[in-house]
Amino acid sequence: MNGFAPFLKKEFTESKRTYRAAIMLIVMLFFGIIGPLAAKFLPQMLEMLMPDNISAEDMGVLNLFMRDPSALDAWAQYFNNMSQIGIMMIAIMFSGALASEAGKGTLIPLLARGLSRPAAVVAKFVCQASLWTLFYAAAAAVTWGLTSALFPAQGYLTPQLFFSHFGLWLFGIFVLALTLFMSAILKNVIMVLLSMVGSWFVMAVVTSVYPSSARYNPLTLSTSATNIAATNQPGFYLPAVLITAALAAASLLAAVFAFKKRAL
Amino acid sequence: MTQKGVILLGILTIDDLTHSFGKKKVLQGLSLDVPERSVFGFLGQNGAGKTTTMKAVLGLLKPSGGGAISVCGEAVRYGEVTANRHIGYLPDVPEFYGYMRPQEYMALCGAVSGMDANRVKSRTEELLALVGLAGTTNERIRGFSRGMRQRLGIAQALLNEPRLLICDEPTSALDPAGRKEMLDTMLAVRSQTTVLFSTHILADVERVCDRVAMLHGGKTVFSGTLNEIRSRRAADGYSVAFTNDGERDYFLNAVATQLPDVRVTVDGGAIVLNFTDGRAGGARLIALFARLNLVPSLFEECVPTLETMFMEVIG
Numbered sequence: 001m002n003g004f005a006p007f008l009k010k011e012f013t014e015s016k017r018t019y020r021a022a023i024m025l026i027v028m029l030f031f032g033i034i035g036p037l038a039a040k041f042l043p044q045m046l047e048m049l050m051p052d053n054i055s056a057e058d059m060g061v062l063n064l065f066m067r068d069p070s071a072l073d074a075w076a077q078y079f080n081n082m083s084q085i086g087i088m089m090i091a092i093m094f095s096g097a098l099a100s101e102a103g104k105g106t107l108i109p110l111l112a113r114g115l116s117r118p119a120a121v122v123a124k125f126v127c128q129a130s131l132w133t134l135f136y137a138a139a140a141a142v143t144w145g146l147t148s149a150l151f152p153a154q155g156y157l158t159p160q161l162f163f164s165h166f167g168l169w170l171f172g173i174f175v176l177a178l179t180l181f182m183s184a185i186l187k188n189v190i191m192v193l194l195s196m197v198g199s200w201f202v203m204a205v206v207t208s209v210y211p212s213s214a215r216y217n218p219l220t221l222s223t224s225a226t227n228i229a230a231t232n233q234p235g236f237y238l239p240a241v242l243i244t245a246a247l248a249a250a251s252l253l254a255a256v257f258a259f260k261k262r263a264l
Numbered sequence: 265m266t267q268k269g270v271i272l273l274g275i276l277t278i279d280d281l282t283h284s285f286g287k288k289k290v291l292q293g294l295s296l297d298v299p300e301r302s303v304f305g306f307l308g309q310n311g312a313g314k315t316t317t318m319k320a321v322l323g324l325l326k327p328s329g330g331g332a333i334s335v336c337g338e339a340v341r342y343g344e345v346t347a348n349r350h351i352g353y354l355p356d357v358p359e360f361y362g363y364m365r366p367q368e369y370m371a372l373c374g375a376v377s378g379m380d381a382n383r384v385k386s387r388t389e390e391l392l393a394l395v396g397l398a399g400t401t402n403e404r405i406r407g408f409s410r411g412m413r414q415r416l417g418i419a420q421a422l423l424n425e426p427r428l429l430i431c432d433e434p435t436s437a438l439d440p441a442g443r444k445e446m447l448d449t450m451l452a453v454r455s456q457t458t459v460l461f462s463t464h465i466l467a468d469v470e471r472v473c474d475r476v477a478m479l480h481g482g483k484t485v486f487s488g489t490l491n492e493i494r495s496r497r498a499a500d501g502y503s504v505a506f507t508n509d510g511e512r513d514y515f516l517n518a519v520a521t522q523l524p525d526v527r528v529t530v531d532g533g534a535i536v537l538n539f540t541d542g543r544a545g546g547a548r549l550i551a552l553f554a555r556l557n558l559v560p561s562l563f564e565e566c567v568p569t570l571e572t573m574f575m576e577v578i579g
Contacts (some may be wrong), residue, residue, distance in 0.1 A: 017364075062556055105358075106359045106360065109353065109358065112324065114345040117343070
């Protein structure tokens with residue numbers, strides 16, 4: 001692991017100077033702010049925009065959407081944005097991590113002076129995982145603060161909610177590790193992104209063909225975060241958590257070994 | 265090389281290096297010996313395997329067919345970098361992190377090499393001045409020209425005072441001014457380090473190298489000091505010329521009858537005579553001039569240039 005510390009520092013500098021960290025932070029904080037605001041004020045806005053001469057029948061349908069919003073709606077908005085755009089964003093942002101360094105040859109002078117390849121791979125993962133963890137926590141904290149201000153006296157800090165957050169965060173870690181592995185074996189960013197879309201597709205197909213497998217499927221942690229927060233037994237989804245953690249570790253390990261073998 | 269039980273090693277020795285990319289055999293038993301304190305030119309056409317050889321020396325590439333490499337007496341193994349602490353490497357097209365400033369990049373390199381931070385700082389100042397980048401310390405590398413990148417590359421390669429500096433085609437992509445600067449830099453560092461550089465620009469070799477090796481067909485086809493190589497092939501030909509056509513024809517007729525073993529080529533105004541017996545042939549030619557009572561306006565030994573040898577090798 002020679003050269004780990006200086007290379008990790010370089011990774012953080014890179015995230016800062018290429019504005020990657022800033023973009024991530026802004027987008028994720030935006031999700032943190034918009035979730036509670038949308039939950040609180042979207043129904044009111046809809047009401048204002050509604051035509052006056054609405055039939056009783058239509059009103060019945062609309063009322064379904066316009067029931068009194070709750071704290072859970074705020075979290076639902078947050079989970080929606082984070083599990084779709086948030087996860088996609090980190091996959092896109094870090095897809096070139098190893099592929100473009102290997103393609104351009106920027107690693108060569110550093111490897112030639114003794115940087116170990118596993119150190120480079122692990123440093124990249126540590127940097128990405130730190131940014132994700134830090135910004136996720138910040139976005140969740142903002143959502144929590146706004147939610148408690150907009151929906152006072154509602155039970156919004158349940159163990160189930162924590163489990164949902166943990167699951168989505170872990171899914172993000174898994175996506176980072178898998179992206180890193182794809183980036184270690186594939187030639188360019190486009191191929192890495194295609195492989196990520198492919199992986200997502202496989203997980204989605206498995207869920208729809210075998211609905212009962214959902215409790216084992218990593219994708220569940222992302223797509224069903226709101227359901228998990230609303231359910232009474234989050235422990236039901238524990239297998240998915242364990243499998244996701246194992247897959248993340250395996251992806252990271254595979255990335256290290258694959259990159260060791262890559263001709264540069 | 266064992267001699268009376270003492271192992272004599274050059275700063276870099278390569279023995280029987282073999283590598284193929286798929287079915288394409290690039291190196292077929294390449295051997296090379298680079299002695300200390302030389303500027304060693306590594307010649308070959310594009311695709312001859314020069315970069316492959318250098319990457320194998322750096323442990324960045326695993327030779328598919330085996331072979332032994334040692335740097336300063338230390339064996340090079342793929343994936344291991346212990347031997348690399350003796351080496352500074354300038355890649356053919358060095359790529360840097362564009363968002364960094366030159367001294368930040370040098371600091372990263374120094375830290376990866378495990379150098380003391382203060383030492384890195386003072387070396388960086390020295391080296392950036394040496395390569396003429398002292399005034400650019402506030403610019404990002406992104407805005408650097410190709411020549412500037414190449415010079416930053418050599419500064420980076422020299423950072424930890426390597427005993428062997430390996431440059432992969434350092435001048436090929438540069439304009440004449442950039443080329444001259446690069447060659448001058450290599451000459452400037454020869455007192456501190458051994459330089460191995462690959463190229464296909466023969467003029468550069470003639471200018472800075474004292475030793476060369478030529479790579480062709482996956483093997484070293486010739487290797488030695490420039491003088492050795494020249495003298496090995498020297499004096500197999502003489503170029504002569506005369507002031508008028510009468511003398512010229514008189515001479516050509518005489519050669520045809522009296523020196524039948526000579527190959528004669530007329531090259532513009534000059535006549536080139538190739539002997540099979542080298543200098544002895546030259547002596548016979550002078551004797552012929554005396555017998556004919558002829559004084560040529562030009563009499564010159566044809567020293568084979570690196571270019572003629574290069575062309576001869578690649579056929």
